[in-house]
Amino acid sequence: RGLRRCLMSMNLHRVEESFRGIKTAIQAKDTFQNVTILSPSETLHGTQPLDVCCVTKNLLAFYVDRVFKDHQELSPQIMRKISSLANSFLYMQKTLQQCQKLCHCRQEATNATRIIHDNYDQLEVRSAAIKALGELDVFLAWIDKHHGGTSAA
Template identity: 30%
Template sequence: MGRLSGRLEAHSCMTRIAGAGPGRFERILLVLPLLKMGSPMQRAALLSLSLILLLWSQRPGVQGQEFQFGSCRVEGVVLQELWAAFRAVKDVVQAQDNITGVRLLRKEVLQNVSDAESCYLIQALLKFYLDTVFKNYHGKAAEFRILKSFSTLANNFIAITSRLRPSQENEMFSISESARRRFLLFQREFKQLDVEAALTKAFGEVDILLTWMEKFYQP
């Protein structure tokens, strides 16, 4: 009878947890086998612990934020971490930018971007930042002693690109010629500058990029 009771309690807990959504079941998984062992009081305590863990996993902010770039869906991103990391280096980086009359992420690149365009554009921009800007600015970041925040930004950009997923309504990424022209405007302006100046300016404009990304945040 004791074993049957333990199984029923475990099954009941499993049923409640199964509806919690992806990623939350794993938090409770290690607790469930223990529900079959020990006294009724111990099993009740473990069951309570599992429910507390479930409630904790459902708190606002634990799952991060969600972005919807057209058909590209990004879950589990905490934008505040990106802002905090950039603000920690903003003054140092932007003080090195002596070409104030040029803007890479100008209005023609980011203004009035449609949902279909945003899917392609965010991927192209983040890929460029990872492959070109962060890769080649690492030495400067070490020189200015801002590697911690620099790494936070780079790692979060990697995480975002790895989480880009098409929505259920449209499994194919929408790649429009208009979005491609927007990205090429940014890339062309970057290539017209001296390499070091271009890297500094691009990194200094991360706040412009983050501001644009916020427009696609889904509460």
């Protein structure tokens, strides 16, 4: 069963739509423009096909176990969108569990994940969560690119 069989054929457009609903507000709260969490040129750009599953799994866990938990939101509308995002991420995690056997974690994938966690730890936790949330479009674009886009809407 190749990795392609278990690729996430979920509706990424709905996830992207949820993010678009909070992008401006969340990114406006991120006042540290000189640091990034995902640092895509070090972590995501040029991901090898062999590492896609592991990086996806690790980043989904990063958002579910840290970012969504650490973020505190006052606006009910934004909170609803973030909950929708979190549920989508939980669904993607479950989908990926189908291919546990294929999800080898090579050193490259582990290093990329560690850079992201280190970046996150450099900042005060609320600021880190805001920044990571504001960079979701980068991760979603990466998923879209590496998981062959999505099924029809």
